[in-house]
Amino acid sequence: MRIAIVGCGYVADYYMLTLRNHPNLAVSGAFDRKSDRLREFTTFHKIPAYDSLSALLADTSVEMVLNLTNPGSHYEISRAALESGRHVYSEKPLAMTIEDAEDLVRIAAERGLAITAAPCSILGEAALAAGQAIQNGRLGRVRLAYAEMEDSMVFRERFHDWRSPSGAPWPADDEFAVGCTLEHAGYYLTWLCAFFGPAQEITAFSARLFDQKGVPAPKGGWAGDFSVACLRFADGVVARLTCGLAAPKDRSLHVVGTEGTLTVTDGWNYRSGVWLRDPEGRPMSRIPKLPQAFGRIERYLPGRHWLGERLPLGPNRAVTPGYPSRMDFSRGPAATAEALRAGKPVPMPADFALHITELALVAQDAARFPSPYKPRTAFAPLPIN
Known part of the structure; x- marks a missing residue:
């Protein structure tokens, strides 16, 4: 195409x-x-x-x-x-x-x-592995998900010097005026909605914690630089998503089920590690008391979520940027084009993108919407394969 x-x-x-x-x-x-x-x-x-x-x-x-x-x-x-x-x-x-x-x-x-x-990260190997584990019952019945999209205080970094390969400056004005939630929430909202269906309810809070961003502020000030949204899905699944420009970088996802927990270490890496652990968050083993021993040891390890069964990812040798994200940006347009050519439904249909947009807008400007807020958009379940 x-x-x-x-x-x-x-x-x-x-x-x-x-x-x-x-x-x-x-x-x-x-x-x-x-x-x-x-x-x-x-x-x-x-x-x-x-x-x-x-x-x-x-x-x-x-x-x-x-x-x-x-x-x-x-x-x-x-x-x-x-x-x-x-x-x-x-x-x-x-x-x-x-x-x-x-x-x-x-x-x-x-x-x-x-x-x-965008984003099309739901098409990445880590998202597919996580979604298939949930769909196949590896976690039992899912009850809770914690999703983090913390990007640290980028406004204190040397962003004035950041350039794309062809020389475009990093769009600081847009990033700070549009807000970190509209810019980043979609990376995990797409995962959560693909895994659990449309959100039935969202309760959100947002705030602007830092006024000085290193560039002149627009009239009315910058958009919020912190948000937390709690979402309720069908079958009682609850998720909490945070987005911010304050806390240290953390782009992890934790999904808690009745029979196990699942952790994705970095939602901006299509080939991130995906780890399966027991219901208490410890590495699983058939050897008695070994999970408890690992649990005590990992308290002192910096990679504490990197112990457990690492799920295999599908093969892919796609070229991706080295920093700050290991994502195949063109995978979304390519998958859309391929579906249209084959006469099949596109992988991220319009009603799905619309629902993600609605949730992100509510989370970004929570004070403008009733709380809890019941979304007026929805979508048919997506296949995870």
């Missing part, structure tokens, strides 16, 4: 880097409203440049638009792409309001087009 990129900023380089993993995708060209950035990006990657969005949408070779613009532009660009008859894969979130996200899904459905949104 031929794709075109709109938005040539920081993240666009990571899509181009991982595009080599997916020969079913070919780039017709790219557009960015900043002409200097467009020239740098297209020259670096040796792809054609469009001089306007209209020119891109007039190119009949383009079948899917990758909307990699800043979040405030997602709705406008995705709507234009849909109205021109193109499938859309958008960076997160689908839109900055639930109403706009619903509008995009409506337009896509009316025109028989696919629209979905």
Whole structure:
């Protein structure tokens, strides 16, 4: 499938880097409203440049638009792409309001087009291994999940010097103005919803803990830099998700069941370790008292969640960025394109992306919504394979 990129900023380089993993995708060209950035990006990657969005949408070779613009532009660009008859894969979130996200899904459905949104980490090997273990009953009946998306005080790091491979600066203004929850919550919301279905209820709290971010603040100040959301799923499963720019880096997931616990060490690594342990969180063994002994020893180990049965991951030699995330960014567009070619349902359908967007918006701006909040969106169960 031929794709075109709109938005040539920081993240666009990571899509181009991982595009080599997916020969079913070919780039017709790219557009960015900043002409200097467009020239740098297209020259670096040796792809054609469009001089306007209209020119891109007039190119009949383009079948899917990758909307990699800043979040405030997602709705406008995705709507234009849909109205021109193109499938859309958008960076997160689908839109900055639930109403706009619903509008995009409506337009896509009316025109028989696919629209979905990042992140696609649910397609990674670690997520698939975790989901299959849960689905196969390795944990018994799941009761609880703890998901962490803590990225530490990045505003105290030398982010002014951060550049993507083609030279785009790290988008500090967007990161701090949009908020860490809208930027990061989706990485585990997609996992939780894929594992347990639509959230039936969410109770959230958010706050802004630090006003000084190292760049001039917009009118009204920065978005919240901490959130905690408690979600209730069908069958009584409860999950707690935290996102923040304060606590030390922690991107782990712990799922607790009646017969065992499961830990993923890093949700930003498609090949993260996935560990199965007993219901009390200790390594399992057929040797009596050995789990208790391990439990006492691991109190003094820095990798305390790295003991247990390590689940095998499916084979994959995909090229991924080395830092800060080991994710195959183009896997989402490629999987969408392959499903469309085969006439099958796309792996992350529009109603799933819409539900994730709604939950992330509620968690980011918790004070704007009733608590507990009952989502108005839902989706059919997703296959985990």
